[in-house]
Amino acid sequence: MTVRTRFAPSPTGYLHIGGARTALYCWLEARHRGGEFILRIEDTDRERSTEAAVQAILDGMQWLQLGHDEGPYYQTLRMERYREVAEDLVRAGKAYYAYETKEELEALRAAQMAATIKPRYNGAYRERNEPMRDDPNRVIRFKNPQSGSVVFQDKVKGRIEWSNEELDDLVILRSDGFPTYNFAVVVDDIDMKISDVIRGDDHVNNTPRQINIYNALNATAPNFAHLPMILGADGQKLSKRHGAVSVMQYRDDGFLPHALLNYLVRLGWSHGDQEIFSREQMVSLFDVADVNHSAARFDLEKLSWLNQQYLKNDDPETLVPHLQFHLDACGYDLSSGPAPADVIVALRERCRTLKELAEKAAVWYGPIASWDDAAVAKHLTTPTAVPALQAVHASLAALTEWKVEQVHSAIEAAAAAIGEGMGKVAQPLRVAMTGTQVSPAIDQTVYLAGQSRALARVEEALRRAGA
RNA sequence: GCUCCCUUCGUCUAGUGGCCUAGGACAUCGCCCUCUCACGGCGAGAACAGGGGUUCGAACCCCCUAGGGAGCGCCA
Numbered sequence: 001m002t003v004r005t006r007f008a009p010s011p012t013g014y015l016h017i018g019g020a021r022t023a024l025y026c027w028l029e030a031r032h033r034g035g036e037f038i039l040r041i042e043d044t045d046r047e048r049s050t051e052a053a054v055q056a057i058l059d060g061m062q063w064l065q066l067g068h069d070e071g072p073y074y075q076t077l078r079m080e081r082y083r084e085v086a087e088d089l090v091r092a093g094k095a096y097y098a099y100e101t102k103e104e105l106e107a108l109r110a111a112q113m114a115a116t117i118k119p120r121y122n123g124a125y126r127e128r129n130e131p132m133r134d135d136p137n138r139v140i141r142f143k144n145p146q147s148g149s150v151v152f153q154d155k156v157k158g159r160i161e162w163s164n165e166e167l168d169d170l171v172i173l174r175s176d177g178f179p180t181y182n183f184a185v186v187v188d189d190i191d192m193k194i195s196d197v198i199r200g201d202d203h204v205n206n207t208p209r210q211i212n213i214y215n216a217l218n219a220t221a222p223n224f225a226h227l228p229m230i231l232g233a234d235g236q237k238l239s240k241r242h243g244a245v246s247v248m249q250y251r252d253d254g255f256l257p258h259a260l261l262n263y264l265v266r267l268g269w270s271h272g273d274q275e276i277f278s279r280e281q282m283v284s285l286f287d288v289a290d291v292n293h294s295a296a297r298f299d300l301e302k303l304s305w306l307n308q309q310y311l312k313n314d315d316p317e318t319l320v321p322h323l324q325f326h327l328d329a330c331g332y333d334l335s336s337g338p339a340p341a342d343v344i345v346a347l348r349e350r351c352r353t354l355k356e357l358a359e360k361a362a363v364w365y366g367p368i369a370s371w372d373d374a375a376v377a378k379h380l381t382t383p384t385a386v387p388a389l390q391a392v393h394a395s396l397a398a399l400t401e402w403k404v405e406q407v408h409s410a411i412e413a414a415a416a417a418i419g420e421g422m423g424k425v426a427q428p429l430r431v432a433m434t435g436t437q438v439s440p441a442i443d444q445t446v447y448l449a450g451q452s453r454a455l456a457r458v459e460e461a462l463r464r465a466g467a
Numbered sequence: 468g469c470u471c472c473c474u475u476c477g478u479c480u481a482g483u484g485g486c487c488u489a490g491g492a493c494a495u496c497g498c499c500c501u502c503u504c505a506c507g508g509c510g511a512g513a514a515c516a517g518g519g520g521u522u523c524g525a526a527c528c529c530c531c532u533a534g535g536g537a538g539c540g541c542c543a
Contacts, residue, residue, distance in 0.1 A: 008543090012543075042543065048543090117468075118539060119469090141541095160471075166539085167539095168539090174541040180541065180543090200537095201537070202537055202538075203543090204472065205470080205537065208471095228472090231536090270479085272481065272491085273480085273481065273490075273491040273492075274492095275480095275491080294472090294535095295536070296479065299478050299494085302478075302492080308506095349504095349506040350504060415502095421502080429502090430503060436503090437503055439503070440503095441503090
């Protein structure tokens with residue numbers, strides 16, 4: 001039997017970190033076992049589902065390069081199917097019509113809570129065999145077994161047993177004709193031949209109910225794997241107002257999609273002491289059965305470190321398309337400065353994100369935004385500052401070939417000419433180039449500025465130094 | 468309240484009865500490298516939730532307690 005996994009988000013918001021990891025694990029499991037990955041949009045909640053959210057999820061998947069082999073399927077396009085299956089169950093005596101109003105059900109629940117017993121539907125219509133009749137409150141409820149227990153072997157949690165006495169007769173078809181979640185997933189997973197259901201562990205509680213529905217439908221239940229959740233850095237559950245940001249926000253913040261995926265795959269799963277995984281390695285090494293049992297916290301520091309690892313080690317050219325987004329955001333005129341790939345090489349050891357990298361590149365694409373007073377005071381007012389700057393201006397101006405090596409030699413020559421060490425020339429020059437005392441290696445910094453811009457800045461610095 | 472799940476350094480984790488005086492990574496601190504900042508190198512501090520068992524021996528097995536989480540919808 002071919003392995004088929006699915007990622008089935010409900011379009012009530014963007015794709016967040018937890019969803020992204022679930023999608024990744026589903027994708028990985030399918031790839032690892034040579035199977036297929038299906039995308040399904042669970043949009044039966046008419047109140048909260050939106051078109052924009054569907055697009056946001058698709059965009060997120062696209063950015064992460066988690067391609068699906070089938071779908072996306074939309075549950076709202078399968079309404080007929082759910083109704084048909086639900087009615088079949090009624091005919092088979094495995095489900096029944098019930099007509100309570102929402103208020104009655106609410107009252108029942110309140111009474112049970114007050115009596116401190118577990119709130120459950122009391123099965124009032126279970127044995128009545130009421131025919132289908134027009135009634136705004138008509139729903140179809142599933143006849144859950146009343147004794148015995150459901151046992152399943154979860155691929156990450158292990159054996160889980162659930163007494164049927166804990167379960168009640170859940171609604172499978174609402175009064176508006178829409179299916180409920182527990183019913184729609186089962187019908188879909190059967191129809192779509194899903195072999196492995198991988199989802200968040202907030203669904204563990206639903207699994208016994210779903211298995212009973214599989215049984216009623218004479219279908220074999222798939223394998224289940226329930227993933228522990230991802231908590232915010234403070235250990236609290238992620239929610240809209242609590243750090244659950246869209247994966248696209250990570251792009252905007254300067255992270256590489258692969259770095260995010262690498263971070264996510266290690267959150268709850270590991271392979272010995274290995275931290276860095278290429279896509280190929282993830283696919284060949286990942287096994288959902290190796291996923292941890294407990295929740296993990298999201299740590300931005302480690303994600304940042306990983307991101308820099310990729311920044312430092314990837315081919316600069318492959319990074320350029322990702323950097324482009326941030327270069328555009330900064331509004332640079334790229335024709336007025338160095339090639340992005342050169343900028344990456346110069347800055348990647350001092351930046352953890354692409355955003356940071358793009359921002360630090362400003363000095364090579366436009367004028368110096370502001371002069372740091374402390375930098376000026378410390379490096380442009382020393383006795384050696386003016387002679388150093390004059391010497392370096394002369395040697396830089398004399399260059400007929402503008403390459404890093406030549407620039408480097410010119411700076412060394414200037415230092416030798418005034419009888420001082422590199423530091424005495426490099427620091428004033430650095431302030432001249434950037435207005436600050438921090439930048440990449442001085443030869444790189446000068447080289448990337450370009451000859452005319454570099455000379456103009458040395459002249460400006462000399463003026464500021466009072467020469 | 469009831470049911471189910473979880474518990475190793477601050478964080479992510481290795482560990483499946485002896486290899487553990489518990490390993491790695493991020494973060495932190497120190498030293499080295501050095502034209503600044505970084506990168507890199509070296510080093511330090513830092514954990515088996517608690518209590519009972521089982522066993523010659525327990526981070527690993529069992530029980531209890533505590534703490535955390537999820538669910539108990541005509542939401543997904």
